[in-house]
Amino acid sequence: MMPDVKEVLIPSSEVQAKVRELGARITEDYEGERPLLVGVLRGAVVVMSDLMRNIDLPCELDFMDISSYGSGTSSSGVVRILKDLEEDVTGRHVLVVEDIIDTGLTLSYLMRSLKARKPASLEICALLTKPSRRKVDLDVKYLGFEVPDEFVVGYGLDFAGAYRNLPDICILKEEVFAS
Ligand SMILES: O=P(O)(O)OC[C@H]1O[C@H](OP(=O)(O)OP(=O)(O)O)[C@H](O)[C@@H]1O
Ligand code: HPA
Ligand SMILES: [Mg+2]
Secondary structure, eight states: GGEEEEEEEEOHHOOOOOOHHHHHOOOOOOOOOOOEEEETTTTTTHHHHHHHHTSSSOOOOOOOOEEEOSSSOOOOOOEEEEEOOSSOOOOEEEEEEEOOOOESHHHHHHHHHHHTTSSOOOEHHHEEOOGGGGOOOOOOEEEEOOOSSOOETTTTOBTBBOOOOOSEEEEEEEHHHHH
């Protein structure tokens, strides 16, 4: 895969350090609680699995699949629930975990849906944000890195289904998008 990479934007070591830092903050903020981490399939799977191992509390996890992207690199703006939660979140401390916030459409839809179920608290942890592309405002309590307006892959993030298993966050060569 590395021959397809133009640039490593955030090396794995920096990602891991940030995830440890976020985990420590979450551990402190949720002391005495049993938070429910909600991962957004499929991109958040990698950050979720590292983050939960850096939270020193009893916590639970669940997943939702909400897709607004096809195989391309830009949002269609259409948000659909493909898979809902298994858990009832009423009265729970819910922490939504995302790999990236781009336009914000996915999360704003998801937050509206979760808020309606009356959780005790509802916060967002996102590893990456691309502020230049934001279409809706979101209050993100736990944020890893801001990234420029470039399509990034790796650490859960894909292009046409591939590159999720790259340990670094990378920018692909232009010819990869064209092929
Ligand atoms: O802020 P937005 O513009 O809504 O974009 C962000 C969302 O898009 C990507 O998911 P995608 O729908 O591509 O599915 P995936 O997680 O399975 O890759 C990413 O993982 C976020 O969930
Ligand atoms: O930059 C990105 N990379 C991968 N998936 C994405 N979904 C929204 N933005 C991105
Ligand atoms: Mg996603």
